[in-house]
Ligand code: SF4
């Protein structure tokens with residue numbers, strides 16, 4: 486979801502394993518954004534508080550690097566609070582599926598002219614060298630391809646979780662927390678998640694207590710980002726062989 490703020494926090498309303506089930510059923514970021522916004526509509530918080538004294542930058546959902554941002558923010562308006570917090574991380578509304586969904590539904594305040602910040606200026610809050618998560622924009626979306634082909638290509642665009650067996654302590658939290666049944670990851674069977682079953686929700690990455698799960702860029706992402714045509718050709722040949 487690119488970043489976590491006040492709206493996404495409401496996903497915690499969902500009890501226990503139903504979080505994973507919804508991850509499984511709502512496979513796209515846009516659908517998850519709609520669900521999280523539904524929660525904000527049905528159960529709007531009286532007051533939202535974001536502790537951004539220490540935030541996290543880089544790769545989420547839990548494997549990033551702690552980053553001193555140095556502010557605490559509060560608002561009775563959930564969307565406005567996220568607008569300010571994400572702007573402090575140098576992210577724009579268009580990059581955050583939740584804010585795009587809020588704007589489309591005209592829910593909350595996504596209009597900067599209606600947001601008043603008290604106690605600091607926006608310029609003071611912005612962290613100029615904040616490192617956002619990789620893959621903010623998925624360039625595949627602009628390809629004029631039929632949906633089935635686009636889904637296929639997108640599946641290969643997103644990274645498959647991989648276990649670093651030198652760090653893994655076999656606690657099995659990744660396997661037990663995987664929303665796919667049977668689990669798409671099992672450290673006793675393979676260091677890689679099952680490429681057919683894995684829906685790339687990255688819950689396993691979040692659950693791992695020792696950061697033993699990597700979500701490194703896929704060959705397709707590396708190709709697009711670095712233009713390594715030879716690597717592209719060999720992987721394409723491999724895919725056609727498998728399918
Ligand atoms: S293996 Fe990890 S990323 Fe894949 S579906 Fe399971 S929890 Fe999600």
Ligand code: SF4
Nearest residue numbers: 653654656657659693
């Ligand atoms: S959660 Fe992490 S440490 Fe535990 S079994 Fe999975 S990869 Fe290993």
